[in-house]
Every structure is written in C-alpha cells, then in structure tokens.
Amino acid sequence: MTPILQIKGVSKRYGGLTAVNNVSFDVAKGEIISVIGPNGAGKSTLFKLISSFVGTSSGEVLFKGERISDLAPHVVARRGVVRTFQETTIFRSMTVRENVIVAHHLRSKATLAGFFFGTAAARADVQTFGASADDILGFLGLGDIRDELASNLPQGHLRALGMAIGLATGPEVLLLDEPFAGMNHDETMRMVSNVRRLRDERGVTVLLVEHDMPAVMKISDRIVVINFGQKIAEGTPAEIQNNEQVIEAYLGSEDDAIGM
Amino acid sequence: MKNTTKIAGVGIFLLIVFVMVPWAIAASGRWDFYYTLTSVALLSIASAGVWLTFYIGRINIGQGAYTLAGGYVSAVLVTQAGVNFWLTLPLAGLFCAALSVLIGLPILRLRGVYFAMITLVLTEVARLTALALPITQGAKGITSIPLPRELSLFGMTLIPDFARLENPKLAFYLMAVILMIASYAALYRIVNSRLGHLCRSLQQNEELASSIGVNISYLRVLAYAISSFYGGIAGASFVAISQSIYPSSFQVADSVNFMLNCFLGGLGFVFGPMLGTLVLYFGWDLLFTTGRYQLLIYSSLLIALMMLLPNGLLSLNQLRGKGMRK
Ligand SMILES: Nc1ncnc2c1ncn2[C@@H]1O[C@H](COP(=O)(O)OP(=O)(O)O)[C@@H](O)[C@H]1O
Numbered sequence: 001m002t003p004i005l006q007i008k009g010v011s012k013r014y015g016g017l018t019a020v021n022n023v024s025f026d027v028a029k030g031e032i033i034s035v036i037g038p039n040g041a042g043k044s045t046l047f048k049l050i051s052s053f054v055g056t057s058s059g060e061v062l063f064k065g066e067r068i069s070d071l072a073p074h075v076v077a078r079r080g081v082v083r084t085f086q087e088t089t090i091f092r093s094m095t096v097r098e099n100v101i102v103a104h105h106l107r108s109k110a111t112l113a114g115f116f117f118g119t120a121a122a123r124a125d126v127q128t129f130g131a132s133a134d135d136i137l138g139f140l141g142l143g144d145i146r147d148e149l150a151s152n153l154p155q156g157h158l159r160a161l162g163m164a165i166g167l168a169t170g171p172e173v174l175l176l177d178e179p180f181a182g183m184n185h186d187e188t189m190r191m192v193s194n195v196r197r198l199r200d201e202r203g204v205t206v207l208l209v210e211h212d213m214p215a216v217m218k219i220s221d222r223i224v225v226i227n228f229g230q231k232i233a234e235g236t237p238a239e240i241q242n243n244e245q246v247i248e249a250y251l252g253s254e255d256d257a258i259g260m
Numbered sequence: 261m262k263n264t265t266k267i268a269g270v271g272i273f274l275l276i277v278f279v280m281v282p283w284a285i286a287a288s289g290r291w292d293f294y295y296t297l298t299s300v301a302l303l304s305i306a307s308a309g310v311w312l313t314f315y316i317g318r319i320n321i322g323q324g325a326y327t328l329a330g331g332y333v334s335a336v337l338v339t340q341a342g343v344n345f346w347l348t349l350p351l352a353g354l355f356c357a358a359l360s361v362l363i364g365l366p367i368l369r370l371r372g373v374y375f376a377m378i379t380l381v382l383t384e385v386a387r388l389t390a391l392a393l394p395i396t397q398g399a400k401g402i403t404s405i406p407l408p409r410e411l412s413l414f415g416m417t418l419i420p421d422f423a424r425l426e427n428p429k430l431a432f433y434l435m436a437v438i439l440m441i442a443s444y445a446a447l448y449r450i451v452n453s454r455l456g457h458l459c460r461s462l463q464q465n466e467e468l469a470s471s472i473g474v475n476i477s478y479l480r481v482l483a484y485a486i487s488s489f490y491g492g493i494a495g496a497s498f499v500a501i502s503q504s505i506y507p508s509s510f511q512v513a514d515s516v517n518f519m520l521n522c523f524l525g526g527l528g529f530v531f532g533p534m535l536g537t538l539v540l541y542f543g544w545d546l547l548f549t550t551g552r553y554q555l556l557i558y559s560s561l562l563i564a565l566m567m568l569l570p571n572g573l574l575s576l577n578q579l580r581g582k583g584m585r586k
C-alpha cells in the first residue's frame with residue numbers, strides 16, 4: 001500500500017538559513033506520527049511546507065501519490081490535508097459553535113449564491129453544519145461552552161477549539177502544531193485520548209509537533225526527530241528513546257522528561 | 261432581535277419613508293427637501309458598499325472612484341449611445357464591479373493602512389482619468405443629460421418617463437429610497453448568510469480561513485466587487501438627478517465621508533451606514549450656520565463620538581438590550 005503522505009527531500013531556505021534541510025519520511029494511513037526536536041529545529045516550517053502555507057526550496061510532498069507542495073493552502077485543505085496553528089489561532093469574535101460551523105466550508109454543497117437566496121441545498125447545508133458542529137464539540141468535550149465567545153476561553157479550551165476547527169473540514173490528514181501547549185496534566189491526557197479517538201473512530205491520520213515527551217511517547221506510533229532542519233532519527237517511541245544520536249542531540253538533558 | 265420587533269421596525273421604516281415624509285413635505289411645502297433626502301439615500305448606498313469591505317477587514321477610502329466611474333458610464337451610455345438610463349444603472353454597477361476586480365486583485369493583498377492609503381489614491385486617479393479621457397470630455401464634463409426615459413416591458417410601462425412627470429422630485433426620491441431598500445436588503449442577506457460568515461472569518465484571521473479551505477483571494481475580490489457595484493449604481497443615480505457629471509463630481513472628501521458614515525453608524529450593524537449617512541449629512545448642514553468653525557466643530561464632534569461610541573451610533577441600541585446585532 002502506498003503511504004498516504006510522502007515527504008520527499010523537502011528543504012526550505014530563508015536567506016542564508018536552512019530551516020528545513022532535505023527531510024524525507026512516509027506516513028501510512030491511520031498512523032499517529034510525532035515530529036520532535038529542539039526549538040527552532042524547523043518543525044513548524046515542515047508543517048507549513050506540507051500544508052503549502054510556504055513554498056518549498058526543493059523537494060516535494062505527495063498526498064496519495066499526488067503533489068501537494070507549492071500549491072495554495074485552501075487547495076491542499078480541499079484535498080484533505082489540514083493544519084492547526086502553533087499559536088492559538090481561532091476566530092476570536094465568533095462563538096465556539098460559529099467557529100466550528102464556518103470551518104465546514106469545504107463540505108458545502110450549495111454555492112455562495114445559493115446561500116444568498118436560501119435554496120434547498122443551502123438550507124440543508126446549514127442543518128448539516130450545525131449538527132456536525134455539535135457532534136464535533138461533543139466529541140472534544142466543548143459541548144457545554146458552545147455559545148461562549150471564543151475570545152473568552154482559557155488556553156486549554158482554545159487548543160481544543162483549534163482542533164475542532166481542523167476537524168470540521170473533514171480532513172484525512174490533520175497536522176497539529178503543539179496541541180498540548182499550555183495545558184495542565186489532566187487536560188493533556190484528555191487531549192491525548194481525543195487524538196487517539198480521532199484516529200480510531202474517525203480514521204484521521206495525525207501528524208503532530210509536541211514538546212511534552214510523556215505525551216509524545218504515549219500517543220505516537222512513530223516519531224521523527226529533527227535537529228537544525230535535518231532528520232536525525234525515525235522510529236517507534238522505544239527506538240527513539242534508545243537512539244544514541246537523539247539522546248545526545250535532544251533528549252539527553254531531559255532524561256526525566258521522557259521517563260527513561 | 262426577535263422576529264416580530266424586526267418586522268415592526270421594517271414596517272415603521274417603510275411608513276416613514278413612503279408616507280410620512282411625502283406627507284410632511286407636501287404639508288410644509290419644502291419641496292427642496294426631496295433633493296436632500298434623495299442624496300442621503302444614494303450616498304448611503306455607496307456607504308453600504310464601503311461597509312462590506314470593512315466586513316472583510318479592509319478600510320476602503322476609495323469608493324468615490326467607483327461612484328465617479330459609475331456616473332460616467334451611465335452618462336456616456338445615455339448621451340452617446342442613447343441607452344435607456346434604467347439599463348445603464350445595472351451596467352454602471354457591473355462595469356465598476358469588473359473594474360474593481362482588476363484593481364482589487366493586486367491591492368487586496370495589502371492590509372491595514374497600506375490598503376487604506378492605496379484606496380485613498382484611487383479617487384484622485386479616477387478624477388485625473390476623467391480629465392484626460394476624450395470620452396469623458398475632460399473638465400467640461402457631460403451636461404444636459406436627459407431625464408430617465410420610460411421603462412416598459414412587453415408594452416407595459418414599469419417606470420414612467422420622468423420628463424413628463426408632474427413631480428420628478430418625488431419620483432427621484434422614490435427611486436432612491438427603493439434602490440436603497442433593495443441594496444440594504446441584499447446586504448442584510450449577504451451578512452446573514454454563509455457568505456457573511458465567511459467574510460467575518462476573513463476579517464478575523466485570513467490565515468486560519470485559508471487553512472479551513474477558504475479561497476481568501478477570491479472571497480476578498482468578490483466582496484470588493486459587490487462593494488464597488490454599490491458605488492457604481494449610486495454614482496449613476498446621482499448623475500440622472502443632477503443631469504450632469506464632472507471630474508470633480510466625486511472627490512477624495514466624498515470617499516472619506518463614505519468611510520466615516522460606516523464608522524459613525526457602526527461597523528457591526530448592517531444598517532449602520534444608513535444612519536451614519538443621515539446623521540453626518542444633516543450634521544454638516546446644521547453646522548453650516550456656524551460659519552468658519554464648521555470644520556472644527558464637525559471634526560471634534562466626530563472624534564468625540566467615536567471615542568464615546570467606538571461601535572457606532574447603533575450600539576446605543578445594543579446597550580439598552582441585545583438588539584439589532586448583525
Ligand atoms: N518566515 C521566516 N523567515 C525567516 N526565518 C524563519 C521564518 N520562519 C521560520 N524561520 C526560522 O526557521 C527556523 C525554524 O523555525 P520553526 O520551523 O518555527 O522551528 P520550530 O517550530 O521547530 O521551533 C528558525 O530558526 C526560525 O527563526
């Protein structure tokens with residue numbers, strides 16, 4: 001079976017700086033893969049390359065065998081590869097529910113003109129989006145705060161909302177950039193289980209960037225380690241924990257954090 | 261706002277513009293008032309367009325360019341091609357929409373003051389173009405434009421010939437008010453349909469909008485084109501009333517006013533620009549009596565108002581209860 005996502009020797013140079021340097025790896029359908037590495041290693045840039053938020057300097061990304069790099073973000077989202085943001089990025093002046101409803105854009109059957117004139121298709125879409133939004137909010141434990149203004153939410157809920165927005169697009173591959181940042185232990189564990197269920201119950205393939213090592217070790221099928229823009233290791237959590245190069249470059253000082 | 265209050269509000273509004281105003285004018289004999297109110301109605305259409313660009317997060321100080329272009333399109337078609345004014349009205353709107361696509365594609369990438377500054381230049385560019393082109397007849401402008409002819413469909417008169425009317429002032433007033441109502445009804449539908457929801461997503465975060473699959477450049481251009489369409493039909497209507505157009509018919513100051521109307525009425529309210537236009541227009545006229553202090557008082561009042569009511573005049577209503585949102 002061909003991998004759902006193939007990252008093939010992608011690089012991104014900013015002037016003299018090579019943020020991502022010839023990185024390659026494959027992602028199988030239904031996998032949860034974590035990308036780890038020190039700050040500034042190029043993880044976020046790698047996600048932006050995959051989602052076409054920035055263009056590549058060289059290399060390419062294939063989704064189901066077709067090139068998705070160097071297109072526009074909305075085109076890649078339409079194909080089924082959607083990213084969330086490292087910073088908590090939400091529509092601040094909308095309610096939680098409105099945030100998720102608007103994110104159903106790609107599932108519209110009606111045209112914009114159809115929505116203007118309130119055609120049958122448009123009314124059906126409105127119904128579907130509302131029901132699906134409620135479903136997603138319930139799934140992520142946000143049901144109780146659906147009518148809150150997004151700007152009033154605490155950090156933990158904002159992260160979950162970011163994920164809900166991504167999920168509403170109906171993605172096949174979801175790229176989560178630091179989904180557990182700013183969360184306490186309980187919140188993190190809840191999100192870890194949410195990500196798992198995302199894969200198990202909805203068949204979404206997940207790539208995530210995270211610094212929370214216990215969470216990463218717990219959640220990942222495989223881990224890709226990046227340092228100074230280059231991939232230095234790839235393997236199962238057990239393999240990564242015992243990889244000399246990784247320990248030296250990154251994990252060494254954080255023995256406690258990985259629980260080794 | 262509950263549906264019944266909404267319907268009541270619309271009913272009262274219709275009663276005022278179609279019954280009470282004509283009655284009051286007939287009773288007082290102030291026929292000149294029709295011209296004032298007609299102007300307010302048409303200016304508020306142009307302002308509604310500006311409001312829609314605000315709605316996608318762009319400060320548009322260039323609507324005067326499109327009112328001018330729309331005016332010239334209508335004037336040229338009526339005087340040089342003999343086209344019926346009523347046909348030139350949508351054509352002027354469409355011309356401006358098409359023009360705004362060409363202009364908007366590059367400039368809508370800019371945000372904040374950068375976009376605002378570029379649009380500020382547009383009105384001046386439009387004026388200079390009108391001065392330079394042979395078809396617009398330079399500084400002489402286009403004058404003696406005939407009044408709107410009869411519009412008929414299958415031999416049935418839909419709109420009578422304005423030149424034969426006893427009271428063309430009333431006819432123009434009705435035309436302007438009906439156009440205004442249609443424009444605001446359409447705007448209301450836009451804002452309260454998915455299109456409006458997507459516009460708000462652009463306004464709040466373009467990156468996030470594109471991550472959920474929204475083609476942001478398309479949507480920006482679409483909103484700007486609708487905005488400019490409004491400018492075009494407002495301009496064309498003005499020309500029909502004044503029966504003339506010059507390069508200076510719409511200036512930078514008009515563009516600034518269209519924007520101020522939106523600010524004043526409230527950017528969160530579809531009907532904000534309508535109220536803003538009314539208040540600003542009459543405010544300016546009232547201040548005329550204060551002579552050379554007119555501009556000073558006017559500016560100070562505006563600044564004070566915007567500081568006290570940053571969400572516009574209609575937010576007064578919201579403070580009382582949760583009314584009129586969107
Ligand atoms: N738009 C940009 N322009 C210039 N340099 C950038 C840009 N984005 C990221 N970088 C640089 O690329 C490197 C990798 O950044 P990033 O991918 O955000 O790292 P990470 O997410 O792993 O912390 C950093 O040195 C960063 O400063």
Ligand SMILES: [Mg+2]
Pocket residue numbers: 043044045086
């Ligand atoms: Mg990062």
